[in-house]
Amino acid sequence: MGKNQPQNKKREALNIPAGRRVTSYDVARLAGVSQSAVSRCFKPGGSASAKTREKVLAAAKELGWQPNALARGLITQRSNIVAVLISGNVNLYYPEVLFALTHRLSEEKLRVMLFTVDSEDDVDPVLDQISQFQVDAVISASHMRREHAERFEETNTPLVFFNRYFEDRSSDVILCDPEPQTRQLVKRLSDQGHSRFAVVSGPATNMVSRTRLRGVRAAVEAEGGTIITEAPGDFTYESGAAALHRLMECTERPTAIVCANDMMAMGLIDEARTVFRLRVPEDLSVTGFDGIATARLASYDLTTIRQPIGRMCDAAVAVLREQLDRPERTYEKRVFEGLLIDGATIGPVPDVY
Amino acid sequence: MGKNQPQNKKREALNIPAGRRVTSYDVARLAGVSQSAVSRCFKPGGSASAKTREKVLAAAKELGWQPNALARGLITQRSNIVAVLISGNVNLYYPEVLFALTHRLSEEKLRVMLFTVDSEDDVDPVLDQISQFQVDAVISASHMRREHAERFEETNTPLVFFNRYFEDRSSDVILCDPEPQTRQLVKRLSDQGHSRFAVVSGPATNMVSRTRLRGVRAAVEAEGGTIITEAPGDFTYESGAAALHRLMECTERPTAIVCANDMMAMGLIDEARTVFRLRVPEDLSVTGFDGIATARLASYDLTTIRQPIGRMCDAAVAVLREQLDRPERTYEKRVFEGLLIDGATIGPVPDVY
DNA sequence: AGCAGTTTTGCATTCGAATGCAATTTACAG
DNA sequence: CTGTAAATTGCATTCGAATGCAAAACTGCT
Secondary structure, eight states: OOOOOOOOHHHHHTOOOSSOOHHHHHHHHTSOOHHHHHHHHTTTTOOOOHHHHHHHHHHHHTTTTTOOHHHHHHHOOOOOEEEEEEOSOOOOHHHHHHHHHHHHHTTOEEEEEEEESGGGGGGGHHHHHHHTTOSSSSEESSSHHHHEEEEEETTTTTEESOOOOOOSEEEEEEHHHHHHHHHHHHHHHHHHHEEEEEEEEEEOOOOHHHHHHHHHHHHHHTTEEEEEEEEOSSSHHHHHHHHHHHHSSSSSSEEEEEEEHHHHHHHHHHHHHTTSOOTTTTTTTTEEEOOOOOHHSSTOBEEEOOHHHHHHHHHHHHHHHHHHHOTOOOOOOOEOOEEOOOOOSSSOOOOOO | OSSSSSOOHHHHHTOTTTTSSSOHHHHHHHHHHHHHHHHHHHHHTTTHHHHHHHHHHHHHHHTOOOOHHHHHHHHOOOOOOOOEOOOOSOTTTTHHHHHHHHHHHHHHHHHEEEEESSSSSGHHHHHHHHHHHHOEEEEEESOOOOOHHHHHHHHHHOEESOOOOOTOOOOEEEEEOOOOHHHHHHHHHHHTTTTTTEEEOOTOOOOOHHHHHHHHHHHHHHHEEEEEEEEEOSSSSHHHHHHHHHHTTTTSSSSSEEEEEEEHHHHHHHHHHTSSOOOOTTOOOOOSSBBOOOHHTTOOOOOOOOOHHEEEEEEEHHHHHHHHHHOOOOOOEEEOEEEEEESSSSSOOTTOO
């Protein structure tokens, strides 16, 4: 009762059978105009007199009608849906990006269809879905192989990479290049007397990780320090903790550990404190990358390099908009600098050394 | 070059103008069958001989064709899209729910259209979008007023509430009722000698918060303790920190603080440690609610009550599936128990008291 | 009132797949 | 080889809004 039969006197007056959806024809009948007129009233800049518009809007409101986006998409070849591909793993960086992107896209009247991609093997089925739904564009902040990216070219679907890219492939890319801040960061450590560094990197196949690693190496070299050892992680908290164990086995221990992201830095710090009874930063200096919200919490107060996620998402959406409006446009790579966050996880080299 | 004109010999053979999309008719032509046959081959259980099916699948693959979900949705009245409404705020509980839901829904061949809702004022435009996209169902884990929920009834769109509900309104609801665990938790505190409690609650308008609060009051009473004071927060980290200041002003200080969610507990703990120089749990016991991943990190190791998010999301999707398949079905409320997580943020009452 | 120029309007078609129905083919029993 | 039942196929229509085109309705001006 009241559950299945939406009641509405106007519906009955027009004798629209219950169960049938209200269409623009119904609105047209009620307003006493043609279906085309209704359509035009709902199209920004559509040709319609003030009087017609008024009647139509009133009728639409009366019937609770909204244009059917599927039908519209079918005819206009625009779905207004953007697929966002995000890693579903526990790196808290992704939710931040996702929410920021969603917010920006909704300002552009674009809807987000969310896909979580936890490994490259997940990508193919996702791409099928994407093509079925006639998605207008794709923003990818997750795993993807070159051949996956190529599938988008076949269907002419704009693809914007978010902090990922293939070196030899042209496509739109939004990047954060934290090189200058990496130098600052390493210099700051160096100024505090550190010269024996360790690096906890990400997966060797990951471009972002490789770039960060390269930046760290260059910076350390420039400061005259040494990278004693490099332990690879996989960007998770657990892998940061695990990396510390490997680092502690070195005969000559590092005094400063640079991690390729915040999650690993947090894992490493927790492991240092709880398992090795080391104080951070008194006994050990640790830094991260990303500047995620959790790393800012007082328990960590991580010294890190923040990505300007908000501005990067703005850029991603702007680039995407451009692609949609001017498809003959060439690809663009927008690179943002990071921001050094002065936390409380680095300090002077301990005396014992 | 190579950017705008997808090349494909087969396309040319069928002389499909570049720019036009491949349709089921094209596939039909290539396979030498009718369009209906193509359609049937892609419909599970559709009537088609093995030979036809083979030809059609080959042709489809050749042309890279996938059924157009918009056109399909138009005719079948099923979009296979589910709207998920999530609070975009910094409570890390939401991303966990979102990713879990997305995962479950994709197993049901349902796509997630994501909407972030940060206040009740955001809801109306979101509802417009939802109705335009002919979304099959809605899962709401965010703000919503009663009149909003009623709009879904008008369009007969199934609505599943996730950890929210209106008392007097029938609709599907997935809930976590942590009452039994709340008793356990309070008993555990009581056994450690605590009798003076404080509560950091959520917004007074929030049902979840009110229920939790009620549970805590009952449990404390049952244990013969007293709730010295209640400070309201808004579920954010910052509000937890702020609440502590108010609690510290009490002449008679509480020895155990029960927070209505983990984020506030974490904020409160950090504030206690950094600003008030209190040790947790030695000087002060603190508990949370939700059991989010961040609260499990070693720096917090929060004693809390975990919501079985995975099972709850399973249930949400199951209920939704039921609604879609049998619309005459009545509403259902599925209630899950929490799980007491033994962290390291509660301990015996300190001696000084 | 009459005319050219501009807006507004409606008609008819289109987007791409699904499906009821009737025609056709196939399978099988006798 | 025939007859009948069952499986397969194609035809034609449908979903709901957008739009090119031509007709109609205004506008302003003489």
